[in-house]
Amino acid sequence: MPFVNDILRYRSLSIVGLEKNTGKTVCLNYILQRLNQMEVSLGVTSIGVDGEQVDAVFATAKPEITLYKGTRFITSEQHYMKRQVVSVLEHVDSRRTSLGPLVTARVLIQGKVLLSGAATTGALREQIQMLDSMGCNLSIVDGALSRLSLASPTVTEAMILATGAAVSANVKQLVSKTKFLHNLILLDEVDSDLREKLSTIPSGLWAVDNEGEPHDLGIASVFLIDRAEKDILRFGKTLFASGAVSDRLLRILAAKEKGITLIARDFTKLFITPEAYVEFTRRDGRLRVLQRSKLIAVTLNPTSPQGFLLDSKSTCEALSDALQTPVYDVKKIEG
């Protein structure tokens, strides 16, 4: 029973995919089934709208999510009306989505449901808190499309990364794309003193001096960096970006000086390509994060929505070698 025991150490878990159709739902079903045998009080929700029976983009059949007795779930009113479980309504949210208000219910007789959830990470955090206060030991968030924001350690404590043939039918490319994101997820954390000082900074680009003290560089957004009047490296070569980190920022820093350390909040704030990252590291640049995500497992879906089928065993091996971590074909372990 690989990696399910690891999950139980956390109070919240997100399942995110590198792309659409990378098998998040299959993975979630596997976890739900295993947890059902372990008497965990479980909450399940999603970000945005997910759980359609048929994939809206590629029209491929999508596995539905099976929930077991005692599980609490959050979904929209419209999806709730289509449920195949018998369940008790416990809460209705006052905010409305395009599919009606979000409702929370507890399963009495197991069956399949369609999940939908809050559209923003802020609202998602509230939903997780609510599940927690209702007595759920673990809340699982099913990702939508290729959104990563829910995997931020400020939203969910731990994550599972789903990859697969949908990312690329070329194993080499699949490995390199997965490895790149995997590297970002595993970036080193800064020490806890510095984290405490930086985490309350609301916005802008800041410098960190040799004593670990932050200084406001007066740059409200990293997009305004070329308008900076004073040298941004006047306090030293360590910088902290409170918001998003882009390719442009990395390239500007790489051009400026060698050996710059850039601290981001977490990997979900890094909107960068491998190319820009390589340029930055070639100039001895280093990326750090305030908080590293707890990556529990990497899973593989060898089928692509266009119908490609990768060889499960060799692809898993290639990925495991590159990532130095076990990779599971969820369809196989499920069976």
Add this chain to the structure above:
Amino acid sequence: MIKGTLKEDKRKIRGRQEEDERKNEEPMKIKELIKQDAGFQYIIDSMDFMSAAGRRCMLNTEFCNNADELHAEWHRLEHAIQATREYKYKKPYIDLRHCLMCLHDLQGTLASLSNHTPLNEVELFEIKNLSQLSQTAKNAIANMGLGDILPIPETTEVFSLLDPDHTGIANFYIYDSYDPRLTPLRRELNALQTSEGDPVRISQLLAEQNEIQNEVCLRLSDQLHPWSKTLITTMEQMAYTDFLLAKADLSIRWELSQPEIGDIIEYKGLVNPRLKERNEKQKLRYQPVDITLHLGVCLITGANMAGKTVLLKSVGTAQIMAQCGMYVPASKAVIRLLEGVVTSIGDDQDEMNGLSSYAAEIIKISDILSTCRSREMLVLIDEPARTTNPVEGKALVQAIIKILNTLNSFTLITTHYSQLGVDCRRLRVKGFVEDLADLPLNPQNINRFIDYSLTEDQSDNVPHEALRIATILQCDSEMIALAQEKLLN
């Protein structure tokens, strides 16, 4: 600058007139008064509503000119203030606020219920929740001694109907006890689901179950239908409770006072809440003003920065607050009950987009005149005709004053025009205090040297302090010198 074509302007104007005629029939509501730009939006934004329904209740409040109704509302407010003071950090108040926080706006659901539209499970849950919340609120209200003022209908029967198993919890589903067919069906369904049994049979059972559930929903909707009026009242009373508590809370925070009703408008220590809060934040002095208004026009003159516009907004805000059943931001207040507040303050509003600022303004003033011909209003006009040439501008101001003086309105007009030669009352803001020339002044501390109080003014001249203020503000010295030279010539 003319931004739209004449044709468009005319079309806009005609559409607007028709709309106004329709509106003139009925009392103004708060949501319409917000558009009058008298600073009332700030009042609403400062109120601490627990629910969207409470806010809606406020926005739908009518501008009331019935003395008995207002006295009754102020009486309720007085009780709510006392109760808030006494119970603020105690259980009943906290319970009540929590109930209101959980209150959902069920207008749509309750409308369905009274129209015989069947409700679904989520809607039934919402009704069950409302009935439970309202009963908890009812108890809290009684414990605060407000039971007579805030009567909440009895809905325990609604709750029982939706709680056939007597759980006492506001959860909901189509309980087995609603229909004898459900127990065996669900037993079989459960057995099949947990043993991964025949999927065809499972779908069959699910479909059957859905059918029964729909039947039950229909039956429950029918049984609840006679309660729809009571539930709507419950919803409205809960919303009103939220509104009343928010009013009480604001009255305490801002030290508002209950106005008296009289034939004139008279404020002692009138405050503009928005400016006062801003000044307090910046540790600046705030000077309340006294003002008395009689029927007819009163001209306000005074230097720039002397707070003339703020004064108009303060008077407008206080009038709206009073006639919406609130207390007012003054230490003592007498108000005359009027039919509404109309203003022309600031630049053109959104709806006037496409018109030049002069066109927008003069249309607004013309609307004001037509409203005042049939209704008794509070009229606030800030520097009329300031964006056009002074010769025609002055003539227009004279005409506006003359007309409004003959109508049944209380009018405040600020102006910089001298020698208007019209017969009306004049109040002057005292403005800059003497012997301060040697002090270093800047826009931040300038307000310390202004006396905002009003004085009766018999002369037809306005203060000429534009250059002095420009000097104090350290504006371009060449410009100021040249202007002074021009004046001397």
